[in-house]
Amino acid sequence: MRWLSRPWQLAGMVLPALIIYSLYFTYPVVYSVLQSFTDAKAFGSSTIVGAENYTSMVDDPLFWSSLRNTAIILVISLCLLLPGAFGLALLLGRRIRGAGVLRTMVFAPNVVAPILIGLIWVFILDPHLGLLNELLRLVGVAEPPAWIGGTTLSPYSIGSVYVWQTVGFIMTIFYAGLKMLPGDVMEAAELDGAAGLKRLRYVTVPMLRETIGITTVLVITGSFKIFELVVQLTGGGPVHLSETLVSYTYHVTFGLQNYGYGMALAVITSVLGVAVALGYLAFLRRKATAA
């Protein structure tokens, strides 16, 4: 079809997408990186300060607490979300009456706005009027903990709500992966005496390596992106000690209007998220070749 692929025709097809994407995606990324090397503030002109924004992160206690909170959320997600979603996929993949409806229901929180999810969970986790503590008081716990609002439990609560919201999403990917497994291999395994947990350990999980890789990367990048839940559940408080990297970046950029430092934080957050995901993928690949 060479005749219809004249340069102007190709350009006409590609350019609309290319222009919007370059203007609203590539240019902003480049701008962020450049801005992160200046001392841009709300007012006045900015000068290039080199890597100063990056070095001052080391002395910023709020950066470290945000990093710690993000790490807690990441670990909680990895520990609860992956096994939980996998178990749920196995469970809802069985021939249960109404399994299709159950899968649809478990996925539902993913289509609800995260900002609304946050609001909903305030009414469960709030220390004073939340359902959870109401139930705890009912069973005789006199001083139920402050799930949100304090500094100790807040990241764990945010992580748990994230797990709740995303479990149906990850479950669906696992479910699709399980359904694509060749049935004859599973039968052969069963005949060879590998049933139940044994089959799961030696046949199902190794064959799902690809799917497990995809879901883990999604969970890692997803944990770094949590923003609305922080806004709604804790607002980053008290005194910004429950901020995550993303919400702290937002606070520095738009709250304090310290653009240079904010963009440096944005760059570091992005690089960390991508690096952790890529590092994990490389680790998986090495393990696969070693095995």
Place this chain on the structure above:
Amino acid sequence: MSTSTRTQVRFPHGDVPRRPRGRRRGWAAVVAYVVTALLILPMLWVVVLSFQTNENILRDPLNLTELNLANYEVATQTLNLMLMYKNTFILASVSVVVGVVFAYMAAYALTRMEWTRVWLRNGLRFYLLAGLAIPVYILLFPVYRLNIELGLFGTYWALILPYIAAQLPFNVLLFTGFLADFPVEVEEAAVIDGARLRTLAWQIVFPLMRPVVATLLIFNIIYVWNEYPFAVTLINDPAMTTISLGVAQFQGFWSVDYGAMMASATLVLLPQLLLYAVFQRHVVAGMTFGAVKG
């Protein structure tokens, strides 16, 4: 998972399932029902609270004897929900339609058309897909500045353009994935009949992309509907409030009237769930396709 029926037919002599089938399935079903119920309970709780009086929510939220619709009256009279829905509808319809059309055009050119410079095609494909790896949060402040410089701040375009850009990598990914597997014979026949590019792309191939288009439309609509970071950064005019922005303000707005807050939340929650219930097939299909193939 359960292959026991077929196994029994093939091997009638032995290999009886270790546990009685009925009992095993029964347990799995009970666990599945309980787990699902626990997972949807948080959303139900908001709906239940929305029918309670404010005093009850504060004093004894588990007492469900006095339920009424008073909160809904307060919520609908005070909040301008229709405005939020209208704004979100405008943003979604323009950005989703334009975004899907542009993504399709680019994907068509990158997969179905002949390029004399193959490196250019491969480079463009990589360039457009690279956005998948970049978190949208890094864009917030530069896009805010860009909108001011372009004079778009305060208009719908301030959100529509970044929404299109943010969704483009995923849309291109799904379109190129499908188009690459698509047989060329139909197009070749049409070319012999004298069809031009416009006919090929829009009247012959595009209709065959219907399942992908449906999936992408749903995904893009859900994205715009739920989008918060761009909206909170790029909008400061109350007349342009979107649904997400509205929800974020509920807490400040109803700082004492929790019943009204729950009623407002329910009024946002139920349409979202309803939309999902109608289109859930496309949502789940698109999600698994994107994840397993991409």
